[in-house]
Every structure is written in structure tokens, then in C-alpha cells.
Amino acid sequence: MPRGLFPCFGGRSASSEPDAAPTADQAAEEDRRAGPVVAELFSSQGCGTSPEAELLMSRLGRGDSNLEVPVIVLxxxxxxxxxxxxxDPFASSQWTVRQKAYVEALKLDTMFTPQLVVQGAAQCVANDLDAVVSAIRSAPRFPLPKIQATFQRTSPETLQVSLSGALRNKVDDQGATVMVALYESGLVTECTTGANKDRVLPNDFVVRKLEKICSVKDISAKKTITGTATFSLWEGFNSRKSGVAVFVQNGSHRVFGAQNFQLPENL
Known part of the structure; x- marks a missing residue:
């Protein structure tokens, strides 16, 4: 871990031959590696070391790195x-419960911030750059789902998200849940008290809402799934600053497929 950063505990080969067409196995491997990695950050404005993790994950989520792995940051x-x-104006007991589920699934001794959970399968201290990069690069990758999304403001206070398409990953008889997260970026908070007193904190990819679209079980990778989630919107909602992430998660909390959408600007 870098000094001073402590968690708050509580192409082509040289051959002159023309490039050969990829084999079926090679094509399958390239397809498998096409999908993004879901990186879930558990953070708090009340934690003195979370701001560094927030800045790091913001850069990775925007693609401002040489990571060469697409990342969906939540x-x-x-x-x-x-x-x-x-x-913390963005804090919720719902997110504390979600982190606790990961702590139990990953057989950890305690909850802490800032923590990063990658594909629901591995975790690290989120302001440790080397650990974060290693966890993301070594994470399992899955085909990118082919889901179409439509967005509708059914009222000034409500956003409806409808999804339809193929997960492109087989779901066995243990089943899985398709989740949709509504997040917001470009947030700035002036902290007047607490561990970050007198600091101005920027936050991106902050999950504001999380809903289940549907549950699936024993389906093929080509099976079309459909579902709708309705989100109640917060004061000051701005579609230009917001996005939606769809991800598939099994009963062991492992993530095996995800897709990201920016909201229409005129929504």
C-alpha cells in the first residue's frame, strides 16, 4: 500500500505469412474477453482515505488509464x-447491507472503507493502486450482453428503464438475477465537519438507485430476457450526468456479464 494511505476499518508476429483467419476457439476467446469488468467501490465521505480511492476509480471508470480493460465502476x-x-449525502443503509453480503460471501473478518469488489469474486483496499490494477486485470471476463434499453420519464419524478436482449451467457439451474443500477457523476460536496473537514470532494459513478430487473434460471446464452425497472428520481436529477449499468449476478454474488448505457441528454 502506498505510504500514508490506510483504510478506515469498522500486432502481429514476425512471420512474413499473411494473417490467418481466427479459429473458432480464438474467436470464442476474443468474444469472452470483450465484456467489461464490474468494479464496485464501497466508500464514505466520512472516511478520511476514501477520497483518494474515489479519484482513482473515477479515472479508471472514465478510461483515463492504460489498463486496457473496460471497467464499469459503481x-x-x-x-x-x-x-x-x-x-454523507449519498449514503444508504442499503449499500451497507450490500457490502455486508460481500464480506460474508468472500469470508472476510470485517467491513471497511474504501473497499473494491471486482466481479463479485475478489476484493482489495481501493486506494492501493497496484492491488486495484491487479484485481481488475486478473478478473474473469465474459461476453458483452446484447441488450437494448429504452428510457422514459413517466412523470417528472420517475424514470422507467426497459431492457430486452440476450445475456450471451448461459445461466444454469442455480439461477441468477439481472440488476440495473442508476448512477450519477460530476458530484461535488463541501465537507464542513468530519474526517474530511474543509475538503471539497468530487464523486463519480455514485449509485443512487439499484433495482432487480428479473430473475432467470436454466436459460441459454441466446435466450431473450425482458424486464422493466422504475426509479424514483432525486432532486436535481440531470440525465447528462447519469448512466445505467446492467449486470448479472448469481447466488454466490459473482458477476458474469455487464453492459453500460448513458442516458439521453434530453430525457
Whole structure:
């Protein structure tokens, strides 16, 4: 871990022959590696070391790195640091419960921030650059789903997201859940108390809402799934700053397929 960063605990070969067409196995491998990695950050404005993790994950989520792996960043602000003097405006007990489920699934001893969970299968301290890069590069990759999304403001306070398409990953008889997260970027908060007193904190990819689209079981990779989620919107919602991530998660909390959508600007 870099000094001073502590978690808050609580092509082509040289051959002159023409390039051969890829074999079926090679094509399948390239397809498998096409999909993004879901990186879930558990953070808090009440944690003194979370801001560094937020900046790191913002860069990775925007593609401002040489990581060469597409990443979908989802930042969940937990609420268990709110008692220390600063109430995180984006914190929710729902995200604390989600982190606790990962702690149990990954057989960890405790919850802490900033924590990064990658594809639901591995975790690390989120402001440790080397650990973050290693976890993302070594994460399992899956084909990119072929899902179409439509968005509708059914009322000034409500956004409806409808999805239809193929997951492109087989789901066995253990089943899986298709989740959709509505997130917001470009957030800026002036902290007046707490561990980050007098700091201006930028936050991106902050999950504001998370809903289940549908549950699936024993289906082929080509099977079309459909579903709709309705989100109640927060004051100041701006579609230009928001996006939607769809991901598939099994009962062991492993993520095996994800797709990202930017919202229409005129929504």
C-alpha cells in the first residue's frame, strides 16, 4: 500500500505469412474477453482515505488509464461512518447491507472503507493502486450482453428503464438475477465537519438507485430476457450526468456479464 494511505476499518508476429483467419476457439476467446469488468467501490465521505480511492476509480471508470480493460465502476456510499461528524449525502443503509453480503460471501473478518469488489469474486483496499490494477486485470471476463434499453420519464419524478436482449451467457439451474443500477457523476460536496473537514470532494459513478430487473434460471446464452425497472428520481436529477449499468449476478454474488448505457441528454 502506498505510504500514508490506510483504510478506515469498522500486432502481429514476425512471420512474413499473411494473417490467418481466427479459429473458432480464438474467436470464442476474443468474444469472452470483450465484456467489461464490474468494479464496485464501497466508500464514505466520512472516511478520511476514501477520497483518494474515489479519484482513482473515477479515472479508471472514465478510461483515463492504460489498463486496457473496460471497467464499469459503481460507487456505493455506506452509512456506518455518518456518526463520526459528517453525514454523507449519498449514503444508504442499503449499500451497507450490500457490502455486508460481500464480506460474508468472500469470508472476510470485517467491513471497511474504501473497499473494491471486482466481479463479485475478489476484493482489495481501493486506494492501493497496484492491488486495484491487479484485481481488475486478473478478473474473469465474459461476453458483452446484447441488450437494448429504452428510457422514459413517466412523470417528472420517475424514470422507467426497459431492457430486452440476450445475456450471451448461459445461466444454469442455480439461477441468477439481472440488476440495473442508476448512477450519477460530476458530484461535488463541501465537507464542513468530519474526517474530511474543509475538503471539497468530487464523486463519480455514485449509485443512487439499484433495482432487480428479473430473475432467470436454466436459460441459454441466446435466450431473450425482458424486464422493466422504475426509479424514483432525486432532486436535481440531470440525465447528462447519469448512466445505467446492467449486470448479472448469481447466488454466490459473482458477476458474469455487464453492459453500460448513458442516458439521453434530453430525457
Amino acid at each position: 460507487a456505493y456510499h455506506v452509512d456506518y461512518w455518518d456518526y463520526t461528524g459528517w453525514k
